[in-house]
Amino acid sequence: MLQPRCPLCEKPFSLKKTPRWKEFESLLAAGRSRNPDQLAGLFVQLTDDLSFARTHYPDSQTTAYLNALTARVHQSIYRNRKEEKSRFVNFWRYELPLLFRSAHRQLLYSAIIFGLAVLIGAVSTAHDERFPRLILGDGYVNMTLENIRKGDPMGVYKSEGQFDMFGYITFNNIMVALRTFASGLLFSFGTGILLVYNGIRLGAFQYFFYTQGLLVTSALSIWIHGTLEISAIVIAGCAGLVMGNSLLFPGTFSRTESFKLGALRGLKIVIGLVPVFIVAGFLESFVTRLTEWPSWAKLAVILLSAFFILWYFIIYPIRLNRYADISGQD
Numbered sequence: 001m002l003q004p005r006c007p008l009c010e011k012p013f014s015l016k017k018t019p020r021w022k023e024f025e026s027l028l029a030a031g032r033s034r035n036p037d038q039l040a041g042l043f044v045q046l047t048d049d050l051s052f053a054r055t056h057y058p059d060s061q062t063t064a065y066l067n068a069l070t071a072r073v074h075q076s077i078y079r080n081r082k083e084e085k086s087r088f089v090n091f092w093r094y095e096l097p098l099l100f101r102s103a104h105r106q107l108l109y110s111a112i113i114f115g116l117a118v119l120i121g122a123v124s125t126a127h128d129e130r131f132p133r134l135i136l137g138d139g140y141v142n143m144t145l146e147n148i149r150k151g152d153p154m155g156v157y158k159s160e161g162q163f164d165m166f167g168y169i170t171f172n173n174i175m176v177a178l179r180t181f182a183s184g185l186l187f188s189f190g191t192g193i194l195l196v197y198n199g200i201r202l203g204a205f206q207y208f209f210y211t212q213g214l215l216v217t218s219a220l221s222i223w224i225h226g227t228l229e230i231s232a233i234v235i236a237g238c239a240g241l242v243m244g245n246s247l248l249f250p251g252t253f254s255r256t257e258s259f260k261l262g263a264l265r266g267l268k269i270v271i272g273l274v275p276v277f278i279v280a281g282f283l284e285s286f287v288t289r290l291t292e293w294p295s296w297a298k299l300a301v302i303l304l305s306a307f308f309i310l311w312y313f314i315i316y317p318i319r320l321n322r323y324a325d326i327s328g329q330d
Contacts, residue, residue: 011252014062017049021069028072043073061251061258064102064265067321071098094320096272099265101317103242110195110237117196121203125211132208135201141208153214154221157289170281173229174274177236181243181270188244195237202230220298221291225284227305232276235313239266 024046050070053063071094100107124131133141140156147155160168176198183190209218246262247255287293287301 013052013056014252020045020049021066024069024073043070046070046073059105061246061253061261064099065261067102068095068099068265071095091268092272092275096268097312097317097320099268100272100313101321103238103265103269104314104317106241106245107235107238107313109241110191110234113192113195114199114234114237117199118203118206120196121200121205122207123203124200125204125207129211132204135204136208144208145212148212148214152291153209153212153217154288154291157221157284157291162285162289166281166285169284170278173232173277173281177232177270177273177277180233180236181239181266184240184242184244184266185247186244187248188241191237191240191244194240195234198233220295220302221288223302224288224298224305225280227302228276228280228283228309231305231309231313232273232280235273236270239269242266242269 046066047070050063050066053060053066057063121131121135143156144153147153152158180191180194180198183194206215206218206222209215243259243262243266246258246265250258253261283301283305
Protein backbone atom coordinates (compact mmCIF):
# COMPACT_ATOMS: atom_id res chain seq x y z
CA MET A 1 0.00 0.00 0.00
CA LEU A 2 1.40 3.38 -1.01
CA GLN A 3 2.18 5.85 1.75
CA PRO A 4 0.62 9.31 1.44
CA ARG A 5 2.82 11.94 -0.17
CA CYS A 6 4.70 14.06 2.30
CA PRO A 7 6.60 17.05 0.84
CA LEU A 8 8.19 17.69 4.22
CA CYS A 9 9.81 14.25 4.07
CA GLU A 10 11.65 15.03 0.84
CA LYS A 11 14.50 16.90 2.49
CA PRO A 12 15.51 14.07 4.87
CA PHE A 13 15.26 11.61 1.99
CA SER A 14 17.46 13.80 -0.23
CA LEU A 15 20.04 14.41 2.50
CA LYS A 16 20.23 10.71 3.35
CA LYS A 17 20.68 9.57 -0.25
CA THR A 18 22.95 12.34 -1.55
CA PRO A 19 26.25 10.52 -0.70
CA ARG A 20 25.11 7.54 -2.81
CA TRP A 21 24.18 9.81 -5.71
CA LYS A 22 27.50 11.63 -5.50
CA GLU A 23 29.21 8.22 -5.64
CA PHE A 24 27.35 7.57 -8.88
CA GLU A 25 28.58 10.83 -10.35
CA SER A 26 32.15 9.99 -9.35
CA LEU A 27 31.92 6.59 -11.04
CA LEU A 28 30.49 8.12 -14.19
CA ALA A 29 33.27 10.71 -14.25
CA ALA A 30 35.87 7.93 -13.97
CA GLY A 31 35.18 6.88 -17.56
CA ARG A 32 36.85 3.65 -18.64
CA SER A 33 38.48 3.18 -15.23
CA ARG A 34 35.16 2.75 -13.42
CA ASN A 35 34.23 -0.55 -11.81
CA PRO A 36 31.30 -2.03 -13.83
CA ASP A 37 30.21 -4.36 -11.02
CA GLN A 38 30.07 -1.54 -8.52
CA LEU A 39 28.22 0.62 -11.03
CA ALA A 40 25.65 -2.11 -11.66
CA GLY A 41 25.08 -2.59 -7.94
CA LEU A 42 24.57 1.09 -7.33
CA PHE A 43 22.22 1.25 -10.34
CA VAL A 44 19.82 -1.13 -8.61
CA GLN A 45 19.78 1.14 -5.57
CA LEU A 46 19.33 4.21 -7.76
CA THR A 47 16.23 2.81 -9.49
CA ASP A 48 14.74 2.16 -6.06
CA ASP A 49 15.40 5.79 -5.09
CA LEU A 50 13.90 6.99 -8.36
CA SER A 51 10.75 4.90 -7.94
CA PHE A 52 10.31 6.23 -4.40
CA ALA A 53 10.81 9.84 -5.52
CA ARG A 54 8.38 9.49 -8.43
CA THR A 55 5.74 8.12 -6.07
CA HIS A 56 6.06 10.69 -3.29
CA TYR A 57 7.36 13.85 -5.04
CA PRO A 58 6.85 13.39 -8.82
CA ASP A 59 7.34 17.05 -9.77
CA SER A 60 10.32 17.85 -7.55
CA GLN A 61 13.89 18.80 -8.40
CA THR A 62 14.99 15.57 -6.72
CA THR A 63 12.99 13.44 -9.15
CA ALA A 64 14.24 15.41 -12.15
CA TYR A 65 17.84 14.97 -10.95
CA LEU A 66 17.38 11.22 -10.44
CA ASN A 67 15.75 10.88 -13.88
CA ALA A 68 18.78 12.40 -15.58
CA LEU A 69 21.27 10.43 -13.45
CA THR A 70 19.47 7.14 -14.11
CA ALA A 71 19.53 7.78 -17.85
CA ARG A 72 23.31 8.33 -17.74
CA VAL A 73 23.96 5.19 -15.72
CA HIS A 74 21.67 3.11 -17.93
CA GLN A 75 23.68 4.17 -20.96
CA SER A 76 26.98 3.34 -19.25
CA ILE A 77 25.88 -0.19 -18.32
CA TYR A 78 23.84 -1.37 -21.28
CA ARG A 79 25.39 0.23 -24.35
CA ASN A 80 28.29 -1.72 -25.89
CA ARG A 81 29.38 0.80 -28.49
CA LYS A 82 32.38 3.13 -28.53
CA GLU A 83 31.91 5.60 -25.72
CA GLU A 84 32.17 8.75 -27.88
CA LYS A 85 29.66 7.55 -30.46
CA SER A 86 27.35 6.10 -27.81
CA ARG A 87 27.30 9.32 -25.82
CA PHE A 88 26.34 11.32 -28.89
CA VAL A 89 23.55 9.00 -30.00
CA ASN A 90 22.18 8.23 -26.55
CA PHE A 91 21.90 11.89 -25.65
CA TRP A 92 19.07 12.31 -28.17
CA ARG A 93 17.78 8.76 -27.85
CA TYR A 94 17.51 8.45 -24.06
CA GLU A 95 18.94 11.27 -21.96
CA LEU A 96 17.18 14.24 -23.56
CA PRO A 97 13.71 12.61 -23.80
CA LEU A 98 13.86 11.43 -20.18
CA LEU A 99 14.99 14.86 -19.07
CA PHE A 100 12.32 16.51 -21.20
CA ARG A 101 9.58 14.38 -19.66
CA SER A 102 10.23 16.09 -16.34
CA ALA A 103 9.85 19.48 -18.08
CA HIS A 104 6.43 18.85 -19.67
CA ARG A 105 4.73 21.15 -17.18
CA GLN A 106 7.05 24.01 -18.13
CA LEU A 107 6.42 23.18 -21.80
CA LEU A 108 2.68 23.57 -21.19
CA TYR A 109 3.22 26.94 -19.52
CA SER A 110 5.45 28.08 -22.39
CA ALA A 111 2.88 27.00 -24.99
CA ILE A 112 0.05 28.77 -23.12
CA ILE A 113 2.03 32.02 -22.83
CA PHE A 114 2.99 31.90 -26.51
CA GLY A 115 -0.53 30.97 -27.64
CA LEU A 116 -2.12 33.83 -25.69
CA ALA A 117 0.44 36.22 -27.18
CA VAL A 118 -0.44 35.04 -30.70
CA LEU A 119 -4.09 35.76 -29.93
CA ILE A 120 -3.17 39.23 -28.66
CA GLY A 121 -1.27 39.94 -31.87
CA ALA A 122 -4.16 38.79 -34.05
CA VAL A 123 -6.81 40.72 -32.08
CA SER A 124 -4.65 43.85 -32.05
CA THR A 125 -4.28 43.70 -35.83
CA ALA A 126 -8.01 43.13 -36.24
CA HIS A 127 -8.75 46.30 -34.29
CA ASP A 128 -5.94 48.46 -35.70
CA GLU A 129 -4.60 47.90 -39.21
CA ARG A 130 -1.50 49.91 -38.29
CA PHE A 131 -0.46 47.43 -35.62
CA PRO A 132 1.57 45.17 -38.01
CA ARG A 133 3.68 48.19 -38.94
CA LEU A 134 4.34 48.84 -35.27
CA ILE A 135 5.38 45.28 -34.44
CA LEU A 136 6.84 44.09 -37.79
CA GLY A 137 8.19 47.37 -39.15
CA ASP A 138 7.21 49.59 -42.09
CA GLY A 139 9.92 48.15 -44.30
CA TYR A 140 8.68 44.58 -44.05
CA VAL A 141 5.00 45.51 -44.46
CA ASN A 142 5.70 47.70 -47.50
CA MET A 143 7.83 45.01 -49.11
CA THR A 144 5.14 42.37 -48.54
CA LEU A 145 2.42 44.62 -49.97
CA GLU A 146 4.58 45.20 -53.04
CA ASN A 147 5.10 41.45 -53.46
CA ILE A 148 1.34 40.92 -53.19
CA ARG A 149 0.77 43.50 -55.94
CA LYS A 150 3.28 41.62 -58.08
CA GLY A 151 1.35 38.38 -57.53
CA ASP A 152 4.10 36.78 -55.42
CA PRO A 153 3.16 37.30 -51.74
CA MET A 154 5.86 34.92 -50.52
CA GLY A 155 8.55 36.64 -52.56
CA VAL A 156 10.52 37.55 -49.44
CA TYR A 157 11.72 33.94 -49.28
CA LYS A 158 13.25 34.27 -52.76
CA SER A 159 15.12 37.51 -52.12
CA GLU A 160 18.45 35.89 -51.19
CA GLY A 161 20.58 32.97 -52.30
CA GLN A 162 19.69 29.64 -50.69
CA PHE A 163 23.05 28.99 -48.99
CA ASP A 164 23.48 32.52 -47.62
CA MET A 165 19.89 32.46 -46.39
CA PHE A 166 20.37 29.04 -44.77
CA GLY A 167 23.41 30.17 -42.77
CA TYR A 168 21.86 33.44 -41.64
CA ILE A 169 18.46 32.00 -40.70
CA THR A 170 19.87 29.02 -38.82
CA PHE A 171 22.28 31.17 -36.83
CA ASN A 172 19.59 33.75 -36.08
CA ASN A 173 17.09 31.11 -34.89
CA ILE A 174 19.67 29.49 -32.62
CA MET A 175 20.48 32.90 -31.12
CA VAL A 176 16.76 33.59 -30.54
CA ALA A 177 16.50 30.25 -28.70
CA LEU A 178 19.59 30.99 -26.60
CA ARG A 179 18.26 34.44 -25.65
CA THR A 180 14.89 32.97 -24.74
CA PHE A 181 16.63 30.37 -22.56
CA ALA A 182 19.14 32.77 -20.99
CA SER A 183 16.37 35.22 -20.10
CA GLY A 184 15.19 32.63 -17.60
CA LEU A 185 17.92 34.04 -15.36
CA LEU A 186 15.44 36.82 -14.61
CA PHE A 187 13.42 34.36 -12.51
CA SER A 188 11.50 33.15 -15.63
CA PHE A 189 10.12 36.65 -16.23
CA GLY A 190 12.56 37.41 -19.06
CA THR A 191 11.68 34.19 -20.87
CA GLY A 192 7.99 35.02 -20.56
CA ILE A 193 8.56 38.48 -22.06
CA LEU A 194 10.35 37.06 -25.11
CA LEU A 195 7.65 34.43 -25.60
CA VAL A 196 5.02 37.18 -25.53
CA TYR A 197 7.00 39.34 -27.96
CA ASN A 198 7.50 36.56 -30.50
CA GLY A 199 3.93 35.35 -30.10
CA ILE A 200 2.49 38.82 -30.76
CA ARG A 201 4.64 39.13 -33.88
CA LEU A 202 3.38 35.80 -35.18
CA GLY A 203 -0.25 36.69 -34.49
CA ALA A 204 0.07 40.07 -36.22
CA PHE A 205 1.94 38.48 -39.12
CA GLN A 206 -0.68 35.82 -39.82
CA TYR A 207 -3.65 38.16 -39.35
CA PHE A 208 -2.05 40.66 -41.71
CA PHE A 209 -2.12 38.04 -44.46
CA TYR A 210 -5.72 37.26 -43.51
CA THR A 211 -6.66 40.90 -44.13
CA GLN A 212 -5.13 40.53 -47.59
CA GLY A 213 -7.20 37.41 -48.32
CA LEU A 214 -4.07 35.23 -48.24
CA LEU A 215 -4.35 33.33 -44.95
CA VAL A 216 -4.34 29.82 -46.48
CA THR A 217 -1.76 30.72 -49.13
CA SER A 218 0.60 32.20 -46.55
CA ALA A 219 0.06 29.43 -43.99
CA LEU A 220 0.83 26.66 -46.49
CA SER A 221 4.14 28.31 -47.30
CA ILE A 222 5.21 29.81 -43.98
CA TRP A 223 4.44 26.76 -41.87
CA ILE A 224 6.64 24.55 -44.05
CA HIS A 225 9.52 25.81 -41.91
CA GLY A 226 7.46 27.52 -39.20
CA THR A 227 6.17 24.28 -37.69
CA LEU A 228 9.68 23.35 -36.54
CA GLU A 229 10.88 26.90 -35.99
CA ILE A 230 7.97 28.10 -33.84
CA SER A 231 7.80 24.82 -31.92
CA ALA A 232 11.51 25.11 -31.15
CA ILE A 233 11.06 28.64 -29.80
CA VAL A 234 8.29 27.42 -27.50
CA ILE A 235 10.56 24.57 -26.36
CA ALA A 236 13.39 27.06 -25.78
CA GLY A 237 10.90 28.97 -23.63
CA CYS A 238 10.35 25.74 -21.71
CA ALA A 239 14.12 25.52 -21.14
CA GLY A 240 14.16 29.09 -19.84
CA LEU A 241 11.30 28.36 -17.46
CA VAL A 242 13.09 25.24 -16.21
CA MET A 243 16.10 27.36 -15.30
CA GLY A 244 14.09 30.29 -13.96
CA ASN A 245 11.83 28.11 -11.84
CA SER A 246 14.87 26.45 -10.31
CA LEU A 247 15.67 29.86 -8.81
CA LEU A 248 12.09 30.56 -7.76
CA PHE A 249 11.30 27.12 -6.35
CA PRO A 250 14.50 25.42 -5.10
CA GLY A 251 12.56 22.85 -3.06
CA THR A 252 14.81 20.86 -0.74
CA PHE A 253 17.99 21.97 -2.53
CA SER A 254 19.88 25.13 -1.74
CA ARG A 255 19.07 27.87 -4.24
CA THR A 256 22.56 27.60 -5.71
CA GLU A 257 22.39 23.82 -6.14
CA SER A 258 18.87 24.05 -7.53
CA PHE A 259 20.00 26.67 -10.05
CA LYS A 260 22.93 24.53 -11.18
CA LEU A 261 20.61 21.58 -11.83
CA GLY A 262 17.99 23.75 -13.53
CA ALA A 263 20.52 25.54 -15.71
CA LEU A 264 22.07 22.24 -16.83
CA ARG A 265 18.66 20.74 -17.64
CA GLY A 266 17.64 23.83 -19.60
CA LEU A 267 20.93 23.98 -21.48
CA LYS A 268 20.61 20.35 -22.54
CA ILE A 269 17.12 21.06 -23.88
CA VAL A 270 18.43 23.99 -25.94
CA ILE A 271 21.34 21.92 -27.27
CA GLY A 272 18.83 19.28 -28.32
CA LEU A 273 17.07 21.93 -30.43
CA VAL A 274 20.08 22.66 -32.64
CA PRO A 275 19.25 19.90 -35.20
CA VAL A 276 15.64 21.15 -35.27
CA PHE A 277 16.80 24.66 -36.14
CA ILE A 278 19.15 23.33 -38.82
CA VAL A 279 16.31 21.45 -40.51
CA ALA A 280 13.98 24.46 -40.13
CA GLY A 281 16.64 26.71 -41.69
CA PHE A 282 17.06 24.29 -44.58
CA LEU A 283 13.31 24.17 -45.20
CA GLU A 284 12.98 27.96 -45.09
CA SER A 285 15.92 28.50 -47.43
CA PHE A 286 15.38 25.73 -49.97
CA VAL A 287 11.74 24.60 -49.75
CA THR A 288 9.51 27.49 -48.61
CA ARG A 289 10.50 29.45 -51.73
CA LEU A 290 8.98 26.72 -53.91
CA THR A 291 5.61 28.48 -53.97
CA GLU A 292 4.59 26.55 -57.08
CA TRP A 293 4.47 23.30 -55.12
CA PRO A 294 0.99 21.75 -54.91
CA SER A 295 -0.90 22.30 -51.68
CA TRP A 296 -0.83 18.61 -50.77
CA ALA A 297 2.99 18.55 -50.88
CA LYS A 298 3.26 21.60 -48.65
CA LEU A 299 0.70 20.16 -46.24
CA ALA A 300 2.61 16.86 -46.13
CA VAL A 301 5.80 18.63 -45.01
CA ILE A 302 3.87 20.59 -42.36
CA LEU A 303 2.13 17.50 -40.99
CA LEU A 304 5.36 15.48 -40.97
CA SER A 305 7.11 18.25 -39.02
CA ALA A 306 4.20 18.48 -36.55
CA PHE A 307 4.23 14.71 -36.08
CA PHE A 308 7.95 14.78 -35.31
CA ILE A 309 7.52 17.50 -32.68
CA LEU A 310 4.60 15.74 -31.02
CA TRP A 311 6.32 12.35 -31.09
CA TYR A 312 9.82 13.27 -29.97
CA PHE A 313 9.04 15.96 -27.40
CA ILE A 314 5.76 14.66 -25.95
CA ILE A 315 4.77 11.08 -26.81
CA TYR A 316 8.20 9.40 -26.87
CA PRO A 317 9.36 10.89 -23.52
CA ILE A 318 6.14 9.67 -21.87
CA ARG A 319 6.58 6.15 -23.28
CA LEU A 320 10.27 6.06 -22.39
CA ASN A 321 9.52 7.24 -18.87
CA ARG A 322 6.94 4.47 -18.44
CA TYR A 323 9.49 1.94 -19.63
CA ALA A 324 12.01 3.29 -17.12
CA ASP A 325 9.37 2.92 -14.38
CA ILE A 326 8.79 -0.72 -15.31
CA SER A 327 12.53 -1.41 -15.49
CA GLY A 328 13.01 0.20 -12.08
CA GLN A 329 10.27 -1.97 -10.56
CA ASP A 330 11.86 -5.07 -12.06
